[in-house]
Amino acid sequence: MTDALPPLPLIGLGPQAFAAVNALHGAVEEAATAAGLEPILLELVRLRCSQINGCVYCVDLHTNAARRAGEKDDRLAQLVVWRESELFTERERAALALAEAVTLVHDHDAGRALHRAARPVLSEPEAAFVAWAATVVNTYNRIAVTSRPVAAAGV
Template sequence: MTETLPQPAALPPLPPLPMIELGPQAFAAVHALHGAVEEAATTAGLDPLLLELVRLRCSQLNGCVYCVGLHTDSARKAGERDDRLAELVVWRESGLFSPRERAALALAEAVTRLTDRAEGTRARRAAQAVLSEPEAAFVAWAATVVNTYNRIAVTSRPVATETP
Protein backbone atom coordinates (compact mmCIF):
# COMPACT_ATOMS: atom_id res chain seq x y z
CA MET A 1 0.00 0.00 0.00
CA THR A 2 1.35 3.38 -1.01
CA GLU A 3 1.26 6.07 1.61
CA THR A 4 0.42 9.64 0.53
CA LEU A 5 2.80 12.15 1.98
CA PRO A 6 1.39 15.44 3.23
CA GLN A 7 1.94 18.35 0.84
CA PRO A 8 3.64 21.50 2.09
CA ALA A 9 1.32 24.40 2.72
CA ALA A 10 0.93 26.82 -0.16
CA LEU A 11 2.41 30.25 0.26
CA PRO A 12 -0.08 33.13 0.26
CA PRO A 13 -0.36 35.07 -3.00
CA LEU A 14 1.79 38.12 -3.37
CA PRO A 15 0.01 41.43 -3.88
CA PRO A 16 0.57 43.33 -7.12
CA LEU A 17 3.87 45.15 -7.45
CA PRO A 18 2.63 48.74 -7.99
CA MET A 19 5.11 49.67 -10.71
CA ILE A 20 2.88 52.29 -12.32
CA GLU A 21 1.84 53.90 -9.04
CA LEU A 22 5.41 53.99 -7.73
CA GLY A 23 6.98 55.04 -11.02
CA PRO A 24 4.50 57.30 -12.79
CA GLN A 25 7.25 59.23 -14.56
CA ALA A 26 8.77 56.03 -15.90
CA PHE A 27 5.37 54.81 -17.09
CA ALA A 28 4.70 58.18 -18.73
CA ALA A 29 8.04 57.84 -20.55
CA VAL A 30 7.03 54.38 -21.84
CA HIS A 31 3.71 55.83 -22.98
CA ALA A 32 5.50 58.72 -24.73
CA LEU A 33 7.83 56.23 -26.43
CA HIS A 34 4.77 54.31 -27.63
CA GLY A 35 3.37 57.51 -29.16
CA ALA A 36 6.65 58.37 -30.84
CA VAL A 37 6.95 54.86 -32.30
CA GLU A 38 3.35 54.95 -33.58
CA GLU A 39 3.94 58.29 -35.30
CA ALA A 40 7.23 57.18 -36.87
CA ALA A 41 5.75 53.83 -37.95
CA THR A 42 2.92 55.63 -39.72
CA THR A 43 5.42 57.92 -41.42
CA ALA A 44 7.41 54.85 -42.48
CA GLY A 45 4.24 53.50 -44.14
CA LEU A 46 3.38 50.65 -41.78
CA ASP A 47 -0.27 49.63 -41.67
CA PRO A 48 -1.69 50.24 -38.18
CA LEU A 49 -3.43 46.85 -38.33
CA LEU A 50 -0.10 45.12 -38.98
CA LEU A 51 1.32 46.83 -35.89
CA GLU A 52 -1.68 45.62 -33.90
CA LEU A 53 -0.97 42.04 -35.02
CA VAL A 54 2.66 42.51 -33.96
CA ARG A 55 1.58 43.77 -30.53
CA LEU A 56 -0.91 40.94 -30.13
CA ARG A 57 1.61 38.25 -31.11
CA CYS A 58 4.23 39.59 -28.70
CA SER A 59 1.63 39.70 -25.93
CA GLN A 60 0.69 36.09 -26.66
CA LEU A 61 4.33 35.03 -26.40
CA ASN A 62 4.75 36.93 -23.14
CA GLY A 63 1.59 35.47 -21.61
CA CYS A 64 0.11 38.87 -20.84
CA VAL A 65 -3.62 38.18 -20.60
CA TYR A 66 -4.48 41.88 -20.21
CA CYS A 67 -2.54 42.90 -23.32
CA VAL A 68 -3.82 39.94 -25.38
CA GLY A 69 -7.38 41.07 -24.65
CA LEU A 70 -6.57 44.71 -25.33
CA HIS A 71 -4.85 44.07 -28.67
CA THR A 72 -7.44 41.51 -29.79
CA ASP A 73 -10.17 44.09 -29.21
CA SER A 74 -8.13 46.82 -30.93
CA ALA A 75 -7.48 44.60 -33.94
CA ARG A 76 -11.18 43.74 -34.24
CA LYS A 77 -12.13 47.42 -34.04
CA ALA A 78 -9.58 48.14 -36.79
CA GLY A 79 -11.28 45.55 -39.00
CA GLU A 80 -9.29 42.38 -38.38
CA ARG A 81 -11.15 39.16 -39.08
CA ASP A 82 -11.82 36.60 -36.36
CA ASP A 83 -10.32 33.73 -38.35
CA ARG A 84 -7.00 35.58 -38.64
CA LEU A 85 -7.06 36.46 -34.95
CA ALA A 86 -7.70 32.82 -34.09
CA GLU A 87 -4.82 31.66 -36.31
CA LEU A 88 -2.31 34.30 -35.25
CA VAL A 89 -0.91 31.93 -32.64
CA VAL A 90 -0.07 29.49 -35.48
CA TRP A 91 0.65 32.06 -38.19
CA ARG A 92 3.55 30.03 -39.61
CA GLU A 93 1.18 27.15 -40.42
CA SER A 94 -1.69 29.39 -41.52
CA GLY A 95 -2.27 30.50 -45.07
CA LEU A 96 -4.07 33.65 -43.93
CA PHE A 97 -1.08 35.98 -43.60
CA SER A 98 0.71 37.86 -46.38
CA PRO A 99 4.49 37.75 -46.88
CA ARG A 100 4.78 41.24 -45.31
CA GLU A 101 2.77 40.16 -42.29
CA ARG A 102 4.76 36.95 -41.95
CA ALA A 103 8.05 38.85 -42.08
CA ALA A 104 6.83 41.38 -39.51
CA LEU A 105 5.58 38.64 -37.18
CA ALA A 106 8.86 36.72 -37.46
CA LEU A 107 10.82 39.86 -36.68
CA ALA A 108 8.56 40.69 -33.73
CA GLU A 109 9.00 37.17 -32.35
CA ALA A 110 12.77 37.43 -32.72
CA VAL A 111 12.76 40.73 -30.81
CA THR A 112 10.62 39.11 -28.11
CA ARG A 113 12.73 35.94 -27.83
CA LEU A 114 16.28 37.26 -27.87
CA THR A 115 17.97 34.01 -26.88
CA ASP A 116 17.83 32.47 -30.37
CA ARG A 117 20.25 34.60 -32.37
CA ALA A 118 19.85 32.42 -35.46
CA GLU A 119 16.09 33.06 -35.38
CA GLY A 120 16.83 36.78 -35.25
CA THR A 121 19.13 36.58 -38.25
CA ARG A 122 16.57 34.60 -40.27
CA ALA A 123 13.84 37.06 -39.30
CA ARG A 124 15.97 40.06 -40.32
CA ARG A 125 16.70 38.47 -43.71
CA ALA A 126 13.01 37.69 -44.27
CA ALA A 127 12.03 41.23 -43.29
CA GLN A 128 14.70 42.68 -45.58
CA ALA A 129 13.09 40.87 -48.52
CA VAL A 130 9.64 42.46 -48.14
CA LEU A 131 9.88 45.43 -45.76
CA SER A 132 11.80 48.65 -46.20
CA GLU A 133 14.50 49.30 -43.63
CA PRO A 134 12.36 51.92 -41.83
CA GLU A 135 9.38 49.54 -41.81
CA ALA A 136 11.49 46.74 -40.31
CA ALA A 137 12.97 49.13 -37.76
CA PHE A 138 9.56 50.26 -36.58
CA VAL A 139 8.19 46.73 -36.42
CA ALA A 140 11.14 46.04 -34.09
CA TRP A 141 10.40 49.23 -32.15
CA ALA A 142 6.71 48.30 -31.84
CA ALA A 143 7.68 44.87 -30.54
CA THR A 144 10.13 46.45 -28.09
CA VAL A 145 7.51 48.83 -26.72
CA VAL A 146 4.78 46.19 -26.35
CA ASN A 147 7.28 43.86 -24.68
CA THR A 148 7.90 46.64 -22.16
CA TYR A 149 4.17 47.08 -21.57
CA ASN A 150 3.77 43.29 -21.22
CA ARG A 151 6.46 43.16 -18.56
CA ILE A 152 4.86 46.01 -16.65
CA ALA A 153 1.40 44.41 -16.80
CA VAL A 154 2.60 40.92 -15.89
CA THR A 155 4.80 42.16 -13.04
CA SER A 156 2.12 44.49 -11.69
CA ARG A 157 -0.60 41.88 -11.30
CA PRO A 158 -1.01 39.66 -8.25
CA VAL A 159 1.25 36.61 -8.19
CA ALA A 160 -0.58 33.30 -7.87
CA THR A 161 -0.18 31.02 -4.90
CA GLU A 162 3.09 29.10 -5.01
CA THR A 163 4.28 25.96 -3.39
CA PRO A 164 7.75 25.93 -1.84
Protein backbone atom coordinates in the same frame (compact mmCIF):
# COMPACT_ATOMS: atom_id res chain seq x y z
CA MET B 1 -0.57 29.43 -6.21
CA THR B 2 0.13 29.69 -2.50
CA ASP B 3 3.69 30.90 -3.10
CA ALA B 4 2.68 33.57 -5.60
CA LEU B 5 3.93 37.07 -4.97
CA PRO B 6 1.38 39.86 -4.90
CA PRO B 7 1.37 42.24 -7.87
CA LEU B 8 4.02 44.94 -7.81
CA PRO B 9 2.33 48.29 -8.59
CA LEU B 10 4.87 49.55 -11.10
CA ILE B 11 2.58 52.22 -12.54
CA GLY B 12 1.55 53.60 -9.16
CA LEU B 13 5.09 53.60 -7.80
CA GLY B 14 6.69 54.96 -10.96
CA PRO B 15 4.18 57.17 -12.77
CA GLN B 16 6.93 59.23 -14.40
CA ALA B 17 8.58 56.08 -15.78
CA PHE B 18 5.22 54.86 -17.10
CA ALA B 19 4.60 58.27 -18.68
CA ALA B 20 7.94 57.91 -20.47
CA VAL B 21 6.91 54.49 -21.81
CA ASN B 22 3.63 56.01 -23.01
CA ALA B 23 5.52 58.84 -24.71
CA LEU B 24 7.81 56.31 -26.40
CA HIS B 25 4.75 54.39 -27.59
CA GLY B 26 3.30 57.58 -29.09
CA ALA B 27 6.55 58.45 -30.86
CA VAL B 28 6.89 54.92 -32.27
CA GLU B 29 3.25 54.89 -33.39
CA GLU B 30 3.69 58.18 -35.25
CA ALA B 31 6.94 57.11 -36.90
CA ALA B 32 5.58 53.65 -37.80
CA THR B 33 2.61 55.25 -39.53
CA ALA B 34 4.94 57.64 -41.38
CA ALA B 35 7.04 54.64 -42.45
CA GLY B 36 3.93 53.08 -44.02
CA LEU B 37 2.99 50.45 -41.45
CA GLU B 38 -0.75 49.84 -41.33
CA PRO B 39 -2.65 49.99 -38.00
CA ILE B 40 -3.82 46.37 -38.33
CA LEU B 41 -0.26 45.16 -38.98
CA LEU B 42 0.95 46.99 -35.87
CA GLU B 43 -1.84 45.45 -33.78
CA LEU B 44 -0.99 41.96 -35.08
CA VAL B 45 2.64 42.56 -34.05
CA ARG B 46 1.58 43.76 -30.60
CA LEU B 47 -0.85 40.90 -30.15
CA ARG B 48 1.67 38.25 -31.20
CA CYS B 49 4.32 39.59 -28.83
CA SER B 50 1.75 39.67 -26.02
CA GLN B 51 0.79 36.06 -26.75
CA ILE B 52 4.42 34.97 -26.57
CA ASN B 53 4.89 36.85 -23.29
CA GLY B 54 1.73 35.41 -21.75
CA CYS B 55 0.28 38.83 -20.96
CA VAL B 56 -3.46 38.30 -20.64
CA TYR B 57 -4.15 42.02 -20.17
CA CYS B 58 -2.29 42.97 -23.38
CA VAL B 59 -3.72 40.03 -25.37
CA ASP B 60 -7.20 41.27 -24.49
CA LEU B 61 -6.30 44.89 -25.23
CA HIS B 62 -4.69 44.21 -28.63
CA THR B 63 -7.31 41.67 -29.73
CA ASN B 64 -9.99 44.30 -29.20
CA ALA B 65 -7.86 47.04 -30.79
CA ALA B 66 -7.29 44.84 -33.85
CA ARG B 67 -11.03 44.21 -34.15
CA ARG B 68 -11.72 47.94 -33.94
CA ALA B 69 -9.13 48.46 -36.71
CA GLY B 70 -11.07 46.01 -38.89
CA GLU B 71 -9.28 42.70 -38.25
CA LYS B 72 -11.31 39.53 -38.74
CA ASP B 73 -11.86 36.95 -36.01
CA ASP B 74 -10.55 34.03 -38.09
CA ARG B 75 -7.19 35.73 -38.52
CA LEU B 76 -7.07 36.66 -34.84
CA ALA B 77 -7.77 33.03 -33.93
CA GLN B 78 -4.98 31.82 -36.22
CA LEU B 79 -2.38 34.40 -35.23
CA VAL B 80 -0.86 32.02 -32.71
CA VAL B 81 -0.18 29.60 -35.61
CA TRP B 82 0.52 32.22 -38.29
CA ARG B 83 3.33 30.16 -39.85
CA GLU B 84 0.90 27.34 -40.67
CA SER B 85 -2.01 29.61 -41.65
CA GLU B 86 -2.71 30.75 -45.19
CA LEU B 87 -4.54 33.85 -43.93
CA PHE B 88 -1.48 36.08 -43.57
CA THR B 89 0.31 37.96 -46.34
CA GLU B 90 4.03 37.80 -47.02
CA ARG B 91 4.36 41.29 -45.53
CA GLU B 92 2.51 40.28 -42.36
CA ARG B 93 4.61 37.13 -42.07
CA ALA B 94 7.80 39.17 -42.34
CA ALA B 95 6.61 41.60 -39.67
CA LEU B 96 5.51 38.78 -37.35
CA ALA B 97 8.82 36.96 -37.80
CA LEU B 98 10.76 40.11 -36.99
CA ALA B 99 8.55 40.84 -33.97
CA GLU B 100 9.14 37.31 -32.68
CA ALA B 101 12.90 37.74 -33.13
CA VAL B 102 12.78 40.91 -31.02
CA THR B 103 10.59 39.23 -28.39
CA LEU B 104 12.67 36.05 -28.20
CA VAL B 105 15.92 38.00 -28.08
CA HIS B 106 17.72 35.25 -26.15
CA ASP B 107 17.84 33.05 -29.31
CA HIS B 108 20.43 35.03 -31.29
CA ASP B 109 20.79 32.58 -34.19
CA ALA B 110 17.05 32.31 -34.77
CA GLY B 111 16.72 36.07 -34.40
CA ARG B 112 19.31 36.75 -37.09
CA ALA B 113 17.64 34.25 -39.42
CA LEU B 114 14.20 35.81 -38.86
CA HIS B 115 15.63 39.29 -39.38
CA ARG B 116 17.28 38.21 -42.65
CA ALA B 117 13.99 36.70 -43.84
CA ALA B 118 12.04 39.88 -43.08
CA ARG B 119 14.41 42.35 -44.74
CA PRO B 120 13.66 41.52 -48.42
CA VAL B 121 9.95 42.07 -47.74
CA LEU B 122 9.98 45.13 -45.47
CA SER B 123 11.78 48.37 -46.23
CA GLU B 124 14.45 49.40 -43.76
CA PRO B 125 12.14 51.97 -42.05
CA GLU B 126 9.28 49.46 -41.92
CA ALA B 127 11.54 46.80 -40.38
CA ALA B 128 12.91 49.34 -37.91
CA PHE B 129 9.48 50.37 -36.70
CA VAL B 130 8.18 46.81 -36.51
CA ALA B 131 11.17 46.19 -34.22
CA TRP B 132 10.38 49.36 -32.27
CA ALA B 133 6.70 48.41 -31.93
CA ALA B 134 7.72 44.98 -30.66
CA THR B 135 10.19 46.55 -28.23
CA VAL B 136 7.55 48.89 -26.80
CA VAL B 137 4.86 46.21 -26.45
CA ASN B 138 7.40 43.91 -24.81
CA THR B 139 7.97 46.68 -22.27
CA TYR B 140 4.23 47.05 -21.68
CA ASN B 141 3.92 43.25 -21.37
CA ARG B 142 6.53 43.16 -18.65
CA ILE B 143 4.84 46.01 -16.79
CA ALA B 144 1.45 44.30 -17.00
CA VAL B 145 2.73 40.83 -16.11
CA THR B 146 4.49 42.28 -13.05
CA SER B 147 1.65 44.55 -11.90
CA ARG B 148 -1.22 42.33 -13.11
CA PRO B 149 -3.84 45.00 -13.90
CA VAL B 150 -7.39 43.80 -14.45
CA ALA B 151 -8.58 44.18 -18.04
CA ALA B 152 -11.75 46.18 -18.44
CA ALA B 153 -14.50 44.45 -20.41
CA GLY B 154 -14.30 45.45 -24.06
CA VAL B 155 -10.97 47.29 -23.69
